[in-house]
Amino acid sequence: MNGYAGCILRVDLTSGEIRKEKTDPAEMRKVIGGRAMNSMRLIRELKRDIDPLSPENLLILGVGPLTGSLLSASAYTTISGKSPLTGILGDSAAGGHLGPEIKQAGYDQIIITGRAKSPCYILIADEHVEIREASHFWGRDIWETTTAIRKALDDNAVQVAAIGPAGENLVKFATVACNNSRMFGRTGMGCLFGSKNLKAVVVRGTGRITMADPPGYLELCRELDQRILTHPEYERRKKLGSTLLMKALNGIGILPVNHFQEGLCKYVDQVSGERLAERYKTKNKACFNCNIHCSRYYMTPKTEGEGPEFETLCSYTSRIGNRDLEFALSMTSYLNRMGLDSLSSGETIGWAMECVQRGLLTSEDLDGMDFSWGNTRTIEQIVRRMVHREGLGDAFAEGTRSLARRFGKGTETYALQVKGLDMICGDPRGIKAFGLTYAIASRGADHLRAEPFFELTGRYEEAEKRFGTRDAGDRLSDNGKAALVEYTERQALLTDCLTMCKNIGLSMDIIDFDFAARLLAAGTGLKFTPERINEALRRNIIGERKLNIDFGVSPEEDTLPRRFTHEPLPEGPSSGTVVPIDRMVKEYYRIKGWDENGVPG
Amino acid sequence: MIVIDPAKCSGCRRCEVNCAFFHTGRVGRASSRIKVVKLEALGIDYPVVCRHCVERFCNRCPESAIEIGPLGQVLISPTLCTACGTCERLCPIGAIEMYGGIPHVCDLCGGEPRCVAQCTMGAITFAPAASGTVSLKPFREKARGATTEARRVCFALAETQVLRETWIAERGRS
Numbered sequence: 001m002n003g004y005a006g007c008i009l010r011v012d013l014t015s016g017e018i019r020k021e022k023t024d025p026a027e028m029r030k031v032i033g034g035r036a037m038n039s040m041r042l043i044r045e046l047k048r049d050i051d052p053l054s055p056e057n058l059l060i061l062g063v064g065p066l067t068g069s070l071l072s073a074s075a076y077t078t079i080s081g082k083s084p085l086t087g088i089l090g091d092s093a094a095g096g097h098l099g100p101e102i103k104q105a106g107y108d109q110i111i112i113t114g115r116a117k118s119p120c121y122i123l124i125a126d127e128h129v130e131i132r133e134a135s136h137f138w139g140r141d142i143w144e145t146t147t148a149i150r151k152a153l154d155d156n157a158v159q160v161a162a163i164g165p166a167g168e169n170l171v172k173f174a175t176v177a178c179n180n181s182r183m184f185g186r187t188g189m190g191c192l193f194g195s196k197n198l199k200a201v202v203v204r205g206t207g208r209i210t211m212a213d214p215p216g217y218l219e220l221c222r223e224l225d226q227r228i229l230t231h232p233e234y235e236r237r238k239k240l241g242s243t244l245l246m247k248a249l250n251g252i253g254i255l256p257v258n259h260f261q262e263g264l265c266k267y268v269d270q271v272s273g274e275r276l277a278e279r280y281k282t283k284n285k286a287c288f289n290c291n292i293h294c295s296r297y298y299m300t301p302k303t304e305g306e307g308p309e310f311e312t313l314c315s316y317t318s319r320i321g322n323r324d325l326e327f328a329l330s331m332t333s334y335l336n337r338m339g340l341d342s343l344s345s346g347e348t349i350g351w352a353m354e355c356v357q358r359g360l361l362t363s364e365d366l367d368g369m370d371f372s373w374g375n376t377r378t379i380e381q382i383v384r385r386m387v388h389r390e391g392l393g394d395a396f397a398e399g400t401r402s403l404a405r406r407f408g409k410g411t412e413t414y415a416l417q418v419k420g421l422d423m424i425c426g427d428p429r430g431i432k433a434f435g436l437t438y439a440i441a442s443r444g445a446d447h448l449r450a451e452p453f454f455e456l457t458g459r460y461e462e463a464e465k466r467f468g469t470r471d472a473g474d475r476l477s478d479n480g481k482a483a484l485v486e487y488t489e490r491q492a493l494l495t496d497c498l499t500m501c502k503n504i505g506l507s508m509d510i511i512d513f514d515f516a517a518r519l520l521a522a523g524t525g526l527k528f529t530p531e532r533i534n535e536a537l538r539r540n541i542i543g544e545r546k547l548n549i550d551f552g553v554s555p556e557e558d559t560l561p562r563r564f565t566h567e568p569l570p571e572g573p574s575s576g577t578v579v580p581i582d583r584m585v586k587e588y589y590r591i592k593g594w595d596e597n598g599v600p601g
Numbered sequence: 602m603i604v605i606d607p608a609k610c611s612g613c614r615r616c617e618v619n620c621a622f623f624h625t626g627r628v629g630r631a632s633s634r635i636k637v638v639k640l641e642a643l644g645i646d647y648p649v650v651c652r653h654c655v656e657r658f659c660n661r662c663p664e665s666a667i668e669i670g671p672l673g674q675v676l677i678s679p680t681l682c683t684a685c686g687t688c689e690r691l692c693p694i695g696a697i698e699m700y701g702g703i704p705h706v707c708d709l710c711g712g713e714p715r716c717v718a719q720c721t722m723g724a725i726t727f728a729p730a731a732s733g734t735v736s737l738k739p740f741r742e743k744a745r746g747a748t749t750e751a752r753r754v755c756f757a758l759a760e761t762q763v764l765r766e767t768w769i770a771e772r773g774r775s
Contacts, residue, residue: 070622097614097639104629143642156638156754157630180641206700208621208629218622229721282644282768284722286613291721293611297644299772304644326773 002212003065003524004028005106009129011122013196014055014114018129023108029526032497032533033064035091036540037109038080042089043543048550052084053170053195055115061102061161061201062109064499065524068100068209068288070221072228075099075288076499077161077178084195085172085188085344085399086420086444088551089544092175092189093448095287096182099499101159104205116197121149121162125204134199138168141337142177149202162200163190164339166387170194171397173344173422177336181306182287185341187421187443212525220519227510228291238284241294242310242503243273245426246318252456252475253572254430256319258357258373259350260416260563263427264572271317271325273310280329287501294503300326308332308342314425315346320353321373331383338387345386347415347422348396348403349379355411365407367392416561418445419553428564430574431455433472433481433488436584439558440485440598442544450489453507455481478580482587490537497537542600555597558585602653602673602732603635603707603714607761609724612639612646616716616725620707623715631700634707635716638757643765647757648716648725651675651696651707653732658741659688659697659706673732674709693740695753 001023010019031037038060050056060080067074077099083090102110105124112122116131119138123130137145142164150156159178167174167190174190175183184190193199211217228234236244246268249255253263269275276298285295285306297306308316308328312335316328335342349371355361356371363370367385369378369392385393395403400422404415416423421444428435433452441449454463455475463473463480466487472480488506494516495505505511513530520528559565560581569575589598617633625632635650653673660667666681667688675697677688684702691697697706707714709727717727740759744752 069628070618104631147642154748155750156640157636157750179639206629206631208625208627208632210627214622214626280773283608284611285644285646286611288613289615289618290611290613291615293613293722295611299644299768301773304772306641306644 001025001524002210003069003520004033005103005108005207005209007106008109008111009107009124010111010113011129011131012114013112013116013120013131013198016131018131025526028065029528029532030536031540032520032536033067033108034062034076034499035078035080035093035496036493036536037064037497038062038078038091039089039540039544039547041109041111042080042082043547046082050082052082052087052090052192055113055196057082057192057195059112059189059192059196059198060109063099063102064497066519067499068103069211069523070217071289071498071500071519072221072225073287073290073292073501073504074499075290075501076496077102078496078499079176079184079189081189081192082551083187083443084170084191088419088444088548088553089442090187090189090192091443092184092186093496094178094182094184095290095501096179097288098159098161098178098182098203100288101203101205103209104207105203106205106207110201112196112198114196119197119199121198121200121202123202126206137199139165141165142339143180143337145200146180149200153202155204158202158204160200160202163193164337166338166340167191167194168199169387169389169397171340171386171389172399173341175339175341177339179306181336183336183341185343186446188341190339211523213522216522217519220515220522224510224515225291228504228508231508231510233508234292237292237294237503240273240277241296243276243308243313245310246272246313247274249426252430253569253574254427256314256425256427258321259319259354259414260423260427261354262571263430263569263574265318267323268318270323271313271328273313275325276313290501292504298329300329302326303330303333305333305336307336311425312342315342316379319346319425320350320379322376322379323374324376327376331379334383340383340387343424344399344422345383347400347417348386349382351400351404351411351414351416352382354414355407358414360409360411361407413562416445416563418560419557421445423561427569427574428560428579429569429577431475432478432579432584433475433484435560435564435579435581436481436485436588439560439581439585440588442541442548448492448502450485450492451502451506452481452484452488454484454488454509476574476577478584482584482591485588486591489541490534493537493540494533545598545600549599558598602728603650603709603716604726604728604731605648605650605760606724606726607645607647607764609722610637610646610648611722611724612637613722615719615721616648619715619719623710632705634705636695636753638753640754640757644768645757645761645765647761649694649696649753649756650716652694652735652737654735654737655733656737658691658693658737661691662688670708672709672712672729675706676708677704677706689749693737693744693752694756695749698749
């Protein structure tokens, strides 16, 4: 096949059976690749009512037809399954260098089922696939594990997707990591690895990726490179990566401070991306074939590593009242080693701190720890306890929704989550389309399902043209936002299917449906057109929606935490306004052609 | 020859991608003539490519299939080469590797290296005058018995030692 590797791998860890199937081009035209390909697999094969931690759950690693190709930033792998954190659709994508290696080894998708009797890892070296003993790696952190596996195989070039102690201990928001610090962070895919006694998936591929029309594909890739290199945000993104958002969001008053009680951070200059770059950055880092190189390597007197991205930086600074950047970097290293999601772990801490501030909880409720804002000793202690499920950490390891239900007493109001997934770091009161995204996203409070970055770019003419109203380009307006989100939701899924970076494909608005169709056609030789692509994207968005309905999601859950719908921010450029979420969700259903309960026809 | 500045290299592997695509129309590390060694635990990325060494270790080809081109590049005669793999074993830094019965080594794309053109970090430059100035003797002993990948790692570590030391000396500066 062209584009696609042509093979789907199935590994059952209970029986040890390894099977290979041919990738079906007719099917691929309907799902393209990446997330949609994985979701479709879940829709077809997953028993809906199972416990996510049971052997029946599917754990799927998927890449796409353009992964690992000449296309810039075609680096992403999506890991999917029923989420142990939310109980609904779970998936998480990461860049790094794993995806291209899976393709070079000859696979489009790896479907893992069952549960191994003892800790194991899956070794994939081209056509050779083997389940190997991993007891000697169990208990080791991600960085040690990666190094140890490469050493054991005497091959530094193998790509390793591994979990750390958090995944082993079934922390519900444990991550999987590749290249040490590229995180499959959300919805607890690391916990799924742990539940299957799977320490790592290790891949070495010596094959090549073939395109149907190499000269045509080359030309398209170069055109895309020009779009990237001449983009007005190029230099800034190259220097700071996503950490530029610390000051950018603070500038419009939506940087979460003390658990979203405020949107302006007085000490932002102490914890900003600029500060990080100036003082701790040693050099740029990049995912496979990227020309922005937005990631960074940092070194402090105490630690070093790759990252952090904005969400981690904010989660461990202003969101929980910490103004010590070096401490945040130490936590970044620790979270990456242990395999713990920074957003969800950060939310549990922010929740506890706010509950203490409001007198809803006392230190007696919290193992005697002092949860005052920015208390680094407590932050360090509770994260350690979460990873190892010690004492109170055991309850925290279940995620904020479950944690707040357990404590009750009104603390549920301050659990900032949607459908069990914790809020990202961008206050929706000042970015209304993002608010709608968090409410309707098929994996919970998440921006990446639609990332309507457009509303921040001030392109009013373009807004009128694309979405029928200039208001769609005004971040504070809710008008036209359902149309915007309906559009960017498809664009986001498209980016996921092309396994391209969202920063480039979506936030920088580089990829449109027409261009994607040309890329896919030149890459695969299949008859991809903008119409067919959109049909595939729409079908999959409906598929994910129906899957979640099967999992028991109700329309009442298409909403935001009360804070964002009833309490305006006290000061700054986004003060005095809330998200009229009910109205926006209704409008979104209407545009989709779904009924008043959000059920597709 | 191709000159590498590891302080600038982000490890994106655009050089590999474009090398393989230019030579074969396909993409895969195995068919690239420049290979990035990634040492995540040290923050090091280092593209290993032919150094045009003083010793020309590979030139002891039993079939005399290797000659040195006008730019100092290694040229392998496809008619004389028997794919015995001697050149791969002789290169102390893993810059030549067999793939599909063909020894893969940098040929400078005939004078217009694609890796240089596509490196948006400016970490790879083309310096024709530097050809024949580097000795790889110190790596010869270390290379014995090591895999080709391990030799690349060993070379990358040595070439970035000073950089690491600078980082460590300056950590948490200002």
